[in-house]
Amino acid sequence: TTDPLVIFTPSGKRGHFPVGTPVLTAARQLGVDLDSVCGGRGICSKCQITPSYGEFPKHGVSVAPNALSDWNSVEQRYQDKRGLTPGRRLGCQATIQGDVIIDVPPESQVHRQVIRKAASARAITMDPATRLYFVEVQEPDMDEPTGDLERLSRALREQWQIESLRADLSVLSKLQPTLRKGNWQVTVALYRDHHGGPARLLDIWPGLHEGGLYGLAIDLGSTTIAAHLCDLNDGRVLTSAGVMNPQIRFGEDLMSRVSYAMMNPGGDREMTAAVRTALNGLTQSLTTEAGIDPALIFEAVFVCNPVMHHLLLGIDPVELGQAPFALATSDSMSLPATQLDLTTLNPRAHVYILPCIAGHVGADAAAVALSEEPNKSKDLVLIIDVGTNAEILLGNTSRVLACSSPTGPAFEGAQISSGQRAAPGAIERVEIDPVTKDPRFTIIGCDLWSNDPGFAEASAATGITGICGSGIIEAVAEMRIAGLLDPSGLIGSATQTGTRRSVPQGRTHAYTLWDGTASGGPLITITQGDIRAIQLAKSALYAGARLLMDEMGVDKVDRVVLAGAFGAHISPKHAMVLGMIPDVPLDKVLSAGNAAGTGARIALCNIASRAEIEQTVHQITKVETAIEPRFQEHFVAANAIPHATEPFPELAQ
Numbered sequence: 001t002t003d004p005l006v007i008f009t010p011s012g013k014r015g016h017f018p019v020g021t022p023v024l025t026a027a028r029q030l031g032v033d034l035d036s037v038c039g040g041r042g043i044c045s046k047c048q049i050t051p052s053y054g055e056f057p058k059h060g061v062s063v064a065p066n067a068l069s070d071w072n073s074v075e076q077r078y079q080d081k082r083g084l085t086p087g088r089r090l091g092c093q094a095t096i097q098g099d100v101i102i103d104v105p106p107e108s109q110v111h112r113q114v115i116r117k118a119a120s121a122r123a124i125t126m127d128p129a130t131r132l133y134f135v136e137v138q139e140p141d142m143d144e145p146t147g148d149l150e151r152l153s154r155a156l157r158e159q160w161q162i163e164s165l166r167a168d169l170s171v172l173s174k175l176q177p178t179l180r181k182g183n184w185q186v187t188v189a190l191y192r193d194h195h196g197g198p199a200r201l202l203d204i205w206p207g208l209h210e211g212g213l214y215g216l217a218i219d220l221g222s223t224t225i226a227a228h229l230c231d232l233n234d235g236r237v238l239t240s241a242g243v244m245n246p247q248i249r250f251g252e253d254l255m256s257r258v259s260y261a262m263m264n265p266g267g268d269r270e271m272t273a274a275v276r277t278a279l280n281g282l283t284q285s286l287t288t289e290a291g292i293d294p295a296l297i298f299e300a301v302f303v304c305n306p307v308m309h310h311l312l313l314g315i316d317p318v319e320l321g322q323a324p325f326a327l328a329t330s331d332s333m334s335l336p337a338t339q340l341d342l343t344t345l346n347p348r349a350h351v352y353i354l355p356c357i358a359g360h361v362g363a364d365a366a367a368v369a370l371s372e373e374p375n376k377s378k379d380l381v382l383i384i385d386v387g388t389n390a391e392i393l394l395g396n397t398s399r400v401l402a403c404s405s406p407t408g409p410a411f412e413g414a415q416i417s418s419g420q421r422a423a424p425g426a427i428e429r430v431e432i433d434p435v436t437k438d439p440r441f442t443i444i445g446c447d448l449w450s451n452d453p454g455f456a457e458a459s460a461a462t463g464i465t466g467i468c469g470s471g472i473i474e475a476v477a478e479m480r481i482a483g484l485l486d487p488s489g490l491i492g493s494a495t496q497t498g499t500r501r502s503v504p505q506g507r508t509h510a511y512t513l514w515d516g517t518a519s520g521g522p523l524i525t526i527t528q529g530d531i532r533a534i535q536l537a538k539s540a541l542y543a544g545a546r547l548l549m550d551e552m553g554v555d556k557v558d559r560v561v562l563a564g565a566f567g568a569h570i571s572p573k574h575a576m577v578l579g580m581i582p583d584v585p586l587d588k589v590l591s592a593g594n595a596a597g598t599g600a601r602i603a604l605c606n607i608a609s610r611a612e613i614e615q616t617v618h619q620i621t622k623v624e625t626a627i628e629p630r631f632q633e634h635f636v637a638a639n640a641i642p643h644a645t646e647p648f649p650e651l652a653q
C-alpha cells in the first residue's frame with residue numbers, strides 16, 4: 001500500500017507521508033512555507049491550515065472528511081481559550097490519515113509577500129533580521145553543571161538549528177528569573193546579522209510572547225525625518241509620521257550645515273544631538289499613537305544622505321564639504337541603537353544603515369536603488385528622487401550611474417514667498433485659463449476646485465494658507481502655458497499678459513493666485529523671485545539627469561520615475577513643461593512614492609535584501625556633479641523654460 005498523498009496549496013508541493021504524520025512535519029519536509037513560533041507545541045497558533053474536502057479530479061484525488069485526524073486535546077484547549085477560525089486546524093496537531101489537500105492561508109505563511117507597489121513589480125517577502133522563537137529549556141540539575149545560557153543555547157540549537165548564541169549582560173540578568181517564571185518555556189527575540197556570526201539574544205519572555213515585535217524604517221532627510229513603525233511579523237505599517245529635521249536651524253541645506261560644522265567648534269556635535277533628540281521624540285510619538293510598548297521595537301533601519309549619515313553617527317562631516325568628498329565609511333553600518341543615543345526603543349535594539357554610494361550619493365540613493373531596481377530594468381530608466389538634494393539614478397541591466405544634485409529647498413516650498421510644507425490648507429494643484437488668465441486650484445485637505453460651488457465652506461476648516469512644492473511647480477508651468485511667463489522666466493506686465501493679476505512689484509511683476517486679504521486671509525502671489533528659485537532648482541535637477549545621460553552616451557531615456565514624498569505629487573505634464581525632466585512620452589513618467597522610505601522598509605523586513613543592496617552599490621558608478629564642468633553648462637542651458645537649446649518633442653504633442 002502506498003502512503004497517503006498530501007498536496008499543499010497554493011504552493012502545489014506534494015508528497016506521500018505515513019498515516020499519523022503531523023501536517024506541520026509534512027510541510028517542513030516538502031519545504032512548504034508554514035509558520036510556527038512554538039515549534040509545534042500547540043500554543044502559538046501560527047501553523048493554521050485549512051483542509052479541503054471533496055473530489056479534485058485535477059489533482060487526481062478525492063478527499064474524505066476524515067483525511068485528517070480528529071481534534072485532539074491541544075486543539076480543543078486552544079479552541080476553548082481563544083477559538084480557531086471555522087474550518088481551520090492547527091497544522092502541528094492535525095495528522096494525516098488519508099489523501100488530502102491542505103491550504104496554507106496567507107497569515108500562516110512565514111515568507112508572505114508584503115511590499116508590493118503599483119509602479120514596479122517588486123514584492124518583498126518577510127524575513128526580518130530579528131525573529132521570535134519559542135523554546136523549551138532543560139532544567140538544571142546537580143549532575144549537569146552548565147549555565148542557564150548554555151542550556152538555552154543548546155535548546156535553540158536542537159529545536160531551531162540556531163548554531164550559536166551571544167547575550168549581553170543586560171539581558172543575561174533577566175535570563176534566570178524569566179526561565180523559572182516560564183517554567184522552562186520561554187520566547188526569545190534573536191537578531192541575526194546578515195554577514196553571519198552568532199545570533200544575539202535581544203530579549204526573553206516567560207512562556208509564549210504575544211506582544212509582537214516591531215521595527216522602524218526611517219528616512220532621515222535634511223528637511224524632513226519620516227518614519228514608519230512596522231510590525232516585524234507581517235510587515236504591516238502600523239503608523240507613519242514625519243517631523244522637521246531640527247538641524248534646519250543650523251543651516252537650510254546640506255552645505256550650509258557642513259559649513260556650520262566647519263566654522264563652529266563643536267557644531268557637528270550640536271547637530272548630532274539635535275537629530276538624535278528628534279529621533280527619540282519621533283519614536284515616542286509613533287509608539288504612543290500605535291499603542292505599543294517602545295521596548296518591543298528591536299530594529300531601526302536608516303536611509304539618509306552622506307551628511308545626515310555622518311551627523312547621525314556623530315562623525316564630523318567636514319570632509320564631505322570639499323573635494324574629493326571622502327566618506328568616513330561608505331559601507332553599511334550595523335550597530336546597537338544605544339551607540340546613537342536612541343533611548344526610546346528596546347535597550348538592545350539594533351540599527352542598520354544602508355551603504356552609501358559615494359561622498360555625495362548616500363544611503364538614500366541606495367535605498368531608492370533597492371526599491372526601484374534600475375539594475376534589473378531592461379529599458380533605460382531615469383529615477384529622480386526629488387528633495388532638497390536630488391538623488392538621480394540612470395541605468396538598466398548593463399550599467400547604473402548615480403549622482404546627486406543640489407536642488408535646494410524650493411521644491412519643498414521653502415524660499416518661495418508664499419511657500420509652505422505640504423500640509424492642509426496648502427495649494428497643491430493649479431490650473432490657469434489660457435484665455436482669461438484666471439487661476440483655479442485645490443488645497444490639501446479639500447477635494448473641490450477653488451471655483452467649484454461649495455469650495456468656500458469646504459475649505460473653511462483649514463483656510464488657504466500658502467503653496468506647497470507641487471503647487472508651485474504647477475503654478476509656474478501653468479503660467480508659462482498661459483503666456484504669463486516668457487521662456488526666460490520673466491513675468492510679463494498687465495499690458496503684456498492681458499490680465500490685471502500681473503501686478504508690479506518693485507522692478508518686476510508678480511502674479512496673484514489668491515487674494516484672501518478682504519477676509520483677513522493671505523495674499524498668495526507668485527513673484528519673480530519664486531520663479532527664479534524654481535528655475536534654479538529645476539535646472540539643477542535637469543543638469544544632473546543630463547550629465548548622467550552624457551556619461552551613458554544617450555540622449556533619450558525610456559522611462560522616468562519620480563520618487564520622494566514630494567515626487568509622488570508632481571504632475572508629469574507640469575514637470576515636463578518646466579523642463580525638470582528630459583523629454584519622454586508622458587505615459588512613461590511614473591511616480592514611485594517615497595522610494596527611499598520603501599527601500600528602508602524592504603531592508604527592515606528582509607535580511608537578504610541587505611546583502612543584496614551592499615552588492616548592488618558596488619556596481620553603481622558614481623558621477624560627481626560638483627567638479628564636472630559639463631554640469632555647469634547643462635545647468636545654464638536648462639535655466640530657460642523648458643530649455644534653451646534642447647527640443648522637447650513629446651511636449652509639443
Ligand code: FES
Pocket residue numbers: 024035036037038039040041042043044045046047090091092093
Ligand atoms: Fe505553534 Fe502549531 S506550531 S500552534
